[in-house]
């Protein structure tokens with residue numbers, strides 16, 4: 001993509017920039033960053049399922065919950081009390097297994113129908129979270145045991161750590177954990193998309209029949225995509241739990257699933273970078289609006305009841321509007337927008353001009369009319 | 371550029387003579403309509419077999435049966451000793467049967483992306499090894515990409531290898547489908563109207579490609595095409611369908627002279643076999659242009675040698691005059 005600047009330099013620069021915030025920003029901003037990173041991981045997973053495989057899921061919140069609660073229970077007091085690192089790993093696998101249990105449905109049901117089918121998961125999950133008190137802590141939820149790997153704990157109470165004159169508390173430490181997990185997500189997801197499975201998924205999204213006659217086992221790939229997407233959601237859930245330090249059932253409702261769909265639509269379907277960008281937008285916006293509610297017109301501070309719009313609702317309206325705008329003017333999301341700006345800024349390369357422009361109708365022939 | 375997969379670097383199918391493809395008494399019914407009526411034919415190993423007939427004759431339906439998309443009500447399809455009927459499409463593909471579609475069906479992305487989908491059955495890498503970019507998966511992908519590039523060269527797409535398919539000309543996109551099918555290293559290649567909508571030069575190029583791969587790779591080709599010139603030039607054998615029934619069979623020359631064929635293509639009033647349901651204007655799938663009683667149809671009744679060549683051209687014109695099949 002970048003013609004003059006080598007790719008390695010871009011990655012290095014991005015890595016440096018992303019490592020800087022803990023040294024300059026306070027806990028509030030770091031938490032926004034953490035939530036954004038967790039959301040980005042989940043959104044990449046959903047992007048793989050919805051953007052690449054063309055399978056709608058409204059059950060993403062369920063798998064986030066499996067990851068978050070799975071970790072909390074596995075590492076926690078009522079529960080096996082496993083080493084936290086192991087608990088985190090098992091929580092991700094648990095989310096994958098939950099996705100696998102759903103695969104008879106996920107492999108057979110296509111497109112928006114899967115969206116309807118997964119709706120049930122969210123309600124079921126929420127109900128279980130509320131009622132299975134001994135595991136989930138019921139309505140009040142549970143506090144999340146802090147992660148510690150090899151004697152290094154991601155908490156405040158270990159006072160010794162000061163880096164470059166900055167005391168490293170939980171947020172600072174988790175920031176780097178989040179970065180590492182996000183980098184891993186990015187790397188694996190891009191590998192998948194550019195490899196054999198990603199191509200097969202894109203092919204079955206664009207035409208099930210064409211993919212099948214190319215030898216793609218449709219049902220198997222659909223369920224595998226669902227499992228992989230659930231695992232990313234599980235990982236996001238673990239990170240979210242660590243960042244929140246408490247898990248509560250009400251967070252993992254349908255609204256959360258919809259938020260994730262919003263992220264991938266805003267970012268641009270089928271792209272890892274787009275999903276991450278959309279995740280930051282959708283996550284950070286309500287938090288920022290809450291913080292600056294008193295300075296924004298028409299938005300009332302949280303807790304006041306004078307009939308104005310609360311910051312969270314205002315944020316929802318805003319990103320609702322963003323979705324409408326994007327669907328109207330930039331159907332390929334932020335990713336497409338960036339690409340278009342970039343091609344416009346760059347002097348036109350000697351493009352391999354097609355002999356004849358394909359007609360719009362032939363451009364996207366979805367299903368063969370056999 | 372080599373036509374055969376470079377052994378050692380590319381895992382592929384062994385270049386062995388393809389088994390015969392036998393279609394036996396295949397019947398397909400759609401609510402009240404018999405699209406194929408006990409159709410039988412055999413594609414001999416390494417031959418080009420053309421399947422022709424007017425619009426709605428059932429050619430594409432036959433392809434859909436062969437590739438496992440439709441289950442016939444009765445009848446059987448055999449590739450060598452393997453029964454294809456009842457198998458899922460992806461299993462049929464794994465046996466070495468590749469096809470193209472009448473209307474172009476490509477995936478978003480570059481030509482390379484599309485061709486790599488064609489390499490799917492020949493590669494192994496799963497979700498885990500690809501996500502973790504294990505050396506095995508990376509190596510495999512590189513080898514298959516190299517082979518895909520060879521096939522792009524063979525089909526004249528090398529210069530477009532990294533171009534998004536959406537930016538290609540119609541003829542090029544049609545060729546992407548052909549190249550993608552070839553990427554399966556098939557033993558049997560099913561081509562549904564591979565040159566429809568192409569201009570003369572593109573047609574010649576595609577015909578050349580079909581000829582070359584048949585000769586060099588020794589695969590069998592089943593060809594559906596309305597371009598009679600192309601059919602006559604490429605085909606070893608021709609099967610003619612009309613209203614789902616096989617009405618003629620033989621070498622291109624035999625078929626060209628066959629009275630039933632002329633009648634099916636041109637429509638000859640008064641000559642129809644008694645009791646047979648004659649296509650009327652009310653049959654929706656037929657377009658009146660290819661069926662109607664035309665002046666050509668009347669002259670086609672002549673039986674002199676001259677008449678026969680005239681019929682040949684008329685046949686070609688009649689079939690070429692139809693619209694874009696997409």
Ligand SMILES: Nc1ncnc2c1ncn2[C@@H]1O[C@H](COP(=O)(O)OP(=O)(O)OP(=O)(O)O)[C@@H](O)[C@H]1O
Nearest residue numbers: 370400405424425426427428429430431432472655
């Ligand atoms: N899925 C389907 N459901 C119902 N009818 C169908 C279906 N597929 C094909 N048909 C009908 O079966 C008949 C044969 O169609 P088919 O597409 O095989 O014709 P064809 O020989 O390929 O014609 P063309 O030259 O126009 O491509 C037509 O009358 C068509 O309308």
Ligand SMILES: [Mg+2]
Nearest residue numbers: 429430431472
């Ligand atoms: Mg057809």
